Amino acid sequence: MDSTxxxxxxxxxxxxxxxxxxxxxxxxxxxxxxxxxxKLGGVVDHAASGGMSRAARVMRETGSTPASFGEVxxxxxxxxxxxxxxxxxxxxxxxxLFPAKGLPRPGDNKRELIVVGxxxxxxxxGIRATVIDGKQALPELVALLGAAVRETPFEIRDKALAKKxxxxxxxxxxxxxxxxxxxxxxxxxxxxxxxxxxxxLLVKTTRAATLALSAPGNGDGVxxxxxxxxxxxxxxxxxxxxxxxxxxxxxxxxxxxxxxADALVWIDALDGADAAPPTRAFRGIPSVVLSxxxxxxxxxxxxxxxxxxxxxxxxxxxLPPIAGIGEVKATSADSSKPTVAEVLNKIGTLIxxxxxx
Amino acid sequence: xxxxxKGGRVIDPANNRDSVGDVxxxxxxxxxxPDGREPDEVHDVSGKIVMAGxxxxxxxxxxxxxxxxxxxxxxxxxxxxxxxxxxxxxPAAWGAYATGIRYAEMGYTTVIEPAMIPxxxxxxxxxxxxxxxxxxxxxxxxxxDDYTLNLLRTSNVKSDExxxxxxxxxxHSKALGLKVINAxxxxxxxxxxxxxxLDEQVPEYGVTSRGIVEAMQQAIxxxxxxxxxxxxxxxxxxxxxxxxxxxxxxATQGNPIHLAHIQFYGYGKEGDKGFSSGAPxxxxxxxxxxxxxxxxxxxxxxxxxxxxxxVLRQFDGRRAANPxxxxxxxxxxxxxxxxxxxxxxxxFVNALQWAIGLEIFLLAEDPWRVLFSTDHPNGALFTRYPExxxxxxxxxxxxxxxxxxxxxxxxxxGLAGISRELTFSELAVMTRAAPAKVLGLMDRGHLxxxxxxxxxxxxxQKNKTKMFxxxxxxxxxxxxxxxxxxxxxxxxxxxxHVEAGFDSHIEKRVRSFYETYYGADPSWFGVTETVSDxxxxxxxxxxxx
Numbered sequence: 001m002d003s004t005x006x007x008x009x010x011x012x013x014x015x016x017x018x019x020x021x022x023x024x025x026x027x028x029x030x031x032x033x034x035x036x037x038x039k040l041g042g043v044v045d046h047a048a049s050g051g052m053s054r055a056a057r058v059m060r061e062t063g064s065t066p067a068s069f070g071e072v073x074x075x076x077x078x079x080x081x082x083x084x085x086x087x088x089x090x091x092x093x094x095x096x097l098f099p100a101k102g103l104p105r106p107g108d109n110k111r112e113l114i115v116v117g118x119x120x121x122x123x124x125x126g127i128r129a130t131v132i133d134g135k136q137a138l139p140e141l142v143a144l145l146g147a148a149v150r151e152t153p154f155e156i157r158d159k160a161l162a163k164k165x166x167x168x169x170x171x172x173x174x175x176x177x178x179x180x181x182x183x184x185x186x187x188x189x190x191x192x193x194x195x196x197x198x199x200x201l202l203v204k205t206t207r208a209a210t211l212a213l214s215a216p217g218n219g220d221g222v223x224x225x226x227x228x229x230x231x232x233x234x235x236x237x238x239x240x241x242x243x244x245x246x247x248x249x250x251x252x253x254x255x256x257x258x259x260x261a262d263a264l265v266w267i268d269a270l271d272g273a274d275a276a277p278p279t280r281a282f283r284g285i286p287s288v289v290l291s292x293x294x295x296x297x298x299x300x301x302x303x304x305x306x307x308x309x310x311x312x313x314x315x316x317x318x319l320p321p322i323a324g325i326g327e328v329k330a331t332s333a334d335s336s337k338p339t340v341a342e343v344l345n346k347i348g349t350l351i352x353x354x355x356x357x
Numbered sequence: 358x359x360x361x362x363k364g365g366r367v368i369d370p371a372n373n374r375d376s377v378g379d380v381x382x383x384x385x386x387x388x389x390x391p392d393g394r395e396p397d398e399v400h401d402v403s404g405k406i407v408m409a410g411x412x413x414x415x416x417x418x419x420x421x422x423x424x425x426x427x428x429x430x431x432x433x434x435x436x437x438x439x440x441x442x443x444x445x446x447x448p449a450a451w452g453a454y455a456t457g458i459r460y461a462e463m464g465y466t467t468v469i470e471p472a473m474i475p476x477x478x479x480x481x482x483x484x485x486x487x488x489x490x491x492x493x494x495x496x497x498x499x500x501x502d503d504y505t506l507n508l509l510r511t512s513n514v515k516s517d518e519x520x521x522x523x524x525x526x527x528x529h530s531k532a533l534g535l536k537v538i539n540a541x542x543x544x545x546x547x548x549x550x551x552x553x554x555l556d557e558q559v560p561e562y563g564v565t566s567r568g569i570v571e572a573m574q575q576a577i578x579x580x581x582x583x584x585x586x587x588x589x590x591x592x593x594x595x596x597x598x599x600x601x602x603x604x605x606x607x608a609t610q611g612n613p614i615h616l617a618h619i620q621f622y623g624y625g626k627e628g629d630k631g632f633s634s635g636a637p638x639x640x641x642x643x644x645x646x647x648x649x650x651x652x653x654x655x656x657x658x659x660x661x662x663x664x665x666x667x668v669l670r671q672f673d674g675r676r677a678a679n680p681x682x683x684x685x686x687x688x689x690x691x692x693x694x695x696x697x698x699x700x701x702x703x704x705f706v707n708a709l710q711w712a713i714g715l716e717i718f719l720l721a722e723d724p725w726r727v728l729f730s731t732d733h734p735n736g737a738l739f740t741r742y743p744e745x746x747x748x749x750x751x752x753x754x755x756x757x758x759x760x761x762x763x764x765x766x767x768x769x770x771g772l773a774g775i776s777r778e779l780t781f782s783e784l785a786v787m788t789r790a791a792p793a794k795v796l797g798l799m800d801r802g803h804l805x806x807x808x809x810x811x812x813x814x815x816x817x818q819k820n821k822t823k824m825f826x827x828x829x830x831x832x833x834x835x836x837x838x839x840x841x842x843x844x845x846x847x848x849x850x851x852x853x854h855v856e857a858g859f860d861s862h863i864e865k866r867v868r869s870f871y872e873t874y875y876g877a878d879p880s881w882f883g884v885t886e887t888v889s890d891x892x893x894x895x896x897x898x899x900x901x902x
Contacts (some may be wrong), residue, residue: 027483028890059428061682063695068688070875074503075547103503103874104561106548112481176549203672207549209687225480227426228484231448242447245431315481316888319881323476323688324421326881327888341890 005343008288008302009350015263015286017239018042021252022267024275025216025290026315027325029340030225034342038230039351041239041356045252046222047268047275049185049217049234053247055212056223058192065199067179068323071323073097075105078175080114080145080168082195082251083138085183087121089213090320097181098124106207107176114168117141130168134161141165146198149173151332172198178208184212214320217273218309221318221325241249256280268293269340271311271331288347290340307337358397359383360835365402365656365814369409371790371803377424380407382810385835405829408785409802410466410811412792415587415617415652416733417664418456418493419484421477422686426449426664426734429684429695433734434564443740443826456519457489458844459566459740464813464828466850467492467801470585471536471617471793472666474498476689476882478530481707485852486889490838492850493797494533496587498666500569501543502690504870509564517860521566523576524857525867531854531884531895533796534584535577536617538666539591540569542853543691546669553669555591555604566591567608574612576856580857581901583797585613585650593670597626599635603642611648615795618654618732619643620714632706633769636716644722648796652730655714655745657737664735666691674698689875700737708766712759716770718749719777722785722787728795743825749779749820796896798853810835812845851896852889858900 012018020033023046028192034228037044039177046052058064072079079097098111113129115121123129132141135158147154148169153273156162172178180195187195195210202208214220223233230236232245248254255261256278264285268275281287287301307314312334319326360382367378381388381396384798417423426433427448434450444450444459458467468488473481473495485493499505499522508519523535541564542553548560555566574585592598600623606614616622625635643651660679665671668685671694675683684695700707714736721727733739747754752775758772767773779787793802800809814830827842838846864879873875886895 031483031487056428059684060431063429063678063682063684064686065684066686066688068692070877071547071687071692074874099874099876101873106560126703177547186404203685206689207547209685223423224424224480225483227427227431228419228453228487229449229487231427231434231451233428245448296832314887316483319877321875322476322882324474324882325477325480326482327479327883327885328881335444 004302004304005346006350008304009347009354011286011288011302012040012265012347013351013354015040017255017260017261018248018263018265019252019255020044020265020267021278022047022275023222023234024268024270024273025222025340026218026270026317027221028223028316029267029269029309029344030222031229032344034165034226036265036348038238039348043252043255044226044234044249045173046159046215046217046219046234048217048219052215052219052223052233053235054189054192055138055184057247058189058196062193065203065209066194067211069122069211069320070323072179072211073099076111076179077105077107077109078112078114078171078178079182080116080178082116082142082180082182083186084120085186086181086213095122097236097266105177109176112171113341114171127269128165132161132164132168134158139188142191142194145169146194149198150201151296175206175269178202179209179211181211182213195357214318217270217275218317221316224318224325243259251276254287261295263287266290267340269306269308271308290343304343305337306340306343307334312337313339359391359394359397362400362402362407362812362814365405365407366817367804368785369804370782370786374618375782380804382812382814382832382835385810387804387808400830402830403440404817406781406815406817408464408813409789409804409808409824410813410831410833411464411788412798412802413465413730413739414469414728414792414795415469415471415730416739417470417472417735418468418488419453420471420472420481421474422472422664422666422695424484425684425686425693426662426695429682430662430697431661433660437738440659442659444738453484453487454489458493461490461831461833461839461844462827462842463742463825464815464831465491465831466811466831467798468494469493469533469796472496472498472538473530474690475502475526475530476503478882478884479888482531482852482884482888486894489847490833490844492853494538494853495530496533496534498536498691499523499526499575500537503874504562504867505569506544506559506562509568510562518863519572519578520579521859521863522867523573524580524859525582525863527582527855527857528859529879529883531852533855533898534582534587535573536587537570537573538589538691539593539669540566542566542583542591542667542669546672547687550623550669551673553591555601555608558740571608572608574609578612579829579902583898583901584795584856585615587615587617589617589667593621593667594674596624596632598622598624599639602639606642606646606649609646609648613648616649616651618719618730618736619651620654620656620710620736622716623713623822628769630705630765630816632709634713634716634771636710636713636720637771640720642719643726650726652728652729653658653714653717654730654732656700656707656710657731657741657744658700658707658711659737660699661738662695664693664695665868666693668692668694670694671696696744701761702761705763705765708762709770712766712770712772715748715755715770716775719775724783725791725794727787728791729787740742743822745786746825747821750784752776752778778825813826851893852894853896853898855898856902
């Protein structure tokens with residue numbers, strides 16, 4: 001093990017711009033990855049950061065209006081599900097958002113569901129559901145619903161659909177607590193803005209919010225850790241004097257394709273989730289791979305088997321039901337395998353020793 | 358190793374000491390002058406001021422809400438720096454690491470994070486554990502959570518259930534004390550209330566804000582938790598709210614209470630603009646209610662960001678967002694509002710807020726009950742403290758600032774008529790001795806034998822901003838960590854918390870509540886020693902009962 005770690009340290013110490021990617025790991029693993037990136041002057045990115053990065057940029061530009069999972073489940077009288085993403089990500093989502101028993105909630109409305117941009121998927125029994133779907137693309141439907149909420153006139157050919165949208169807009173204005181549920185991966189920035197502006201209009205007179213599905217692979221946990229560590233989310237470079245975030249420039253996929261990155265640390269060590277490696281990974285770019293599953297790395301790459309967070313060791317990860325980071329006890333603790341944090345911290349120490357020598 | 362700090366002016370008001378002399382440190386503690394032993398290390402501190410390490414009783418340094426602020430406004434340090442505020446122009450200057458470094462450089466050795474969300478305590482502790490050098494503790498928020506409200510609704514609650522629930526929450530989150538933020542107000546906001554007063558009832562639950570605070574005071578008293586309930590009361594930031602603050606004090610009926618960032622409640626509604634200083638009236642009440650302690654929440658001019666679990670107040674405040682972006686997070690319990698704000702010297706209201714804060718400090722009869730804070734970052738970034746110390750200790754400096762303020766603000770504030778200058782001893786009370794006492798951290802805030810060896814040494818000079826911005830020497834637990842204003846050794850501090858006893862039946866009830874209503878397992882947010890990888894991270898403070 002020691003010689004493997006030394007090889008990893010040697011490989012990384014030589015790199016000009018190493019990228020630490022994947023980051024399917026727990027919060028301790030993320031903290032260690034950030035420390036290593038700071039030491040090396042490298043970049044951190046997460047394998048599921050596409051939606052998160054867009055959401056982060058929207059938030060930085062104009063803010064956000066999130067509600068916790070518990071608030072939506074207990075108190076929303078109108079839940080608007082946008083696109084297929086939410087139910088694809090979590091097939092049980094609607095059952096969990098419409099439980100049999102809830103806390104006291106505002107208003108006298110019966111709870112209702114509005115689905116936008118898809119006819120697929122089942123809806124909970126006993127809950128009135130309106131499906132807003134047609135030939136229009138999802139962004140267009142979201143915009144029309146926003147117009148209906150604002151009571152801005154619009155014209156579409158499908159009169160039945162127009163009627164449904166107008167009625168949904170009225171329902172949202174009359175809701176005591178309307179919540180828009182989406183997966184940021186499915187929505188482009190202008191659509192995220194449209195949803196946010198609709199919520200901001202509604203809150204002038206009533207209560208409204210958004211519920212974004214969390215990113216796979218503990219993306220939100222890693223992103224939060226990055227933010228409290230260096231003030232910025234993932235897709236951040238530590239190559240300059242101050243950390244710099246750029247959702248385009250510091251995407252692992254792009255940095256490997258362009259050849260700007262000359263080393264990769266690939267981390268895929270979370271139970272129940274697999275990180276998709278960048279297209280160019282393990283093809284000539286010197287790599288250090290920390291994985292809890294078998295990997296096809298390059299011949300000269302350094303591969304280190306680590307425990308899978310949650311399965312092999314206790315892990316702090318983002319947990320949607322509490323809308324934050326919680327700690328999950330290991331299902332079958334296997335302490336024979338090191339954690340990502342342990343391995344990265346050791347590599348960091350070896351790099352320090354190299355620098356001191 | 359025996360360390361001698363030789364010949365400094367030792368300011369230790371807890372032990373009635375203000376005299377030139379020596380201070381000795383050994384094995385991480387302050388020790389008496391040893392008989393006939395030569396120190397291993399001598400620091401000549403003649404001409405310098407020697408104080409205990411400073412303690413911040415209320416500073417938002419970690420947790421979900423703070424990080425939400427970082428997500429909204431990573432550019433905060435860049436804007437603040439460009440305005441001339443003392444902070445590095447890097448997003449990382451607002452991160453956990455920089456927080457510990459900067460506090461230490463100013464001579465701070467203990468900082469309290471006053472708003473830990475029970476279900477997010479793991480994140481708070483992870484963040485706090487990434488802050489170097491300083492010791493920390495968290496205050497956990499209750500009072501807008503449905504479990505508490507449900508207990509108070511029935512009002513025939515089995516006598517000890519609230520007490521058990523509070524104890525369980527304190528233990529489960531490894532908190533030092535309890536925070537109550539606009540009791541019932543955040544819950545009322547969920548039912549679309551936009552204002553919430555002391556005697557208004559929480560929809561569906563019927564209990565009033567006053568009732569919640571009283572119940573929490575009782576629970577904390579019964580449990581013997583050293584720090585009284587740390588209360589952010591109703592009507593923050595509203596003209597005329599001095600009435601609410603005074604009524605809240607009256608309502609305490611002699612039970613201990615700590616009122617947070619009281620400056621934001623020091624507002625009258627006199628004058629042409631209907632906004633005036635309520636500081637004299639507020640201080641009269643605070644001086645009279647000897648059961649109450651407060652921290653001030655001083656405002657300073659410039660860019661900052663306001664982060665608060667008072668979601669109702671922040672929702673209203675969103676209209677004043679500068680830059681124009683805000684977050685309203687509607688979450689379990691309190692939720693959060695994050696609203697960037699730029700306090701302007703030329704603004705009538707902001708200038709008056711600044712003056713009211715200083716009036717409160719200077720009208721305090723008993724500095725042991727009026728503690729220093731800016732409610733970082735809400736009133737000002739903590740890096741501004743030295744400027745505020747300067748204003749409090751130097752009336753000429755105050756006049757220079759006052760001269761630049763709008764005439765209208767000066768007219769409705771009594772600040773110009775106050776000639777008091779705080780002494781070193783008074784400052785040491787407000788920033789060291791009193792916070793330690795109020796928090797129940799009896800091993801610090803003073804320099805008696807046995808105290809933890811947290812010591813700050815400053816060069817006495819007329820310019821107090823310069824003096825307090827960079828300590829000459831700082832010892833943390835006996836280790837030299839700062840020299841000439843720069844960190845020389847990055848050590849790691851400890852986290853203090855209480856263990857309050859409870860009937861274990863409460864665990865079953867809470868589990869059932871979270872499973873039913875949240876689909877969540879409370880063990881997910883239970884904080885254990887392993888939240889940090891340092892084995893001696895946690896230290897327990899005993900409860901009286």
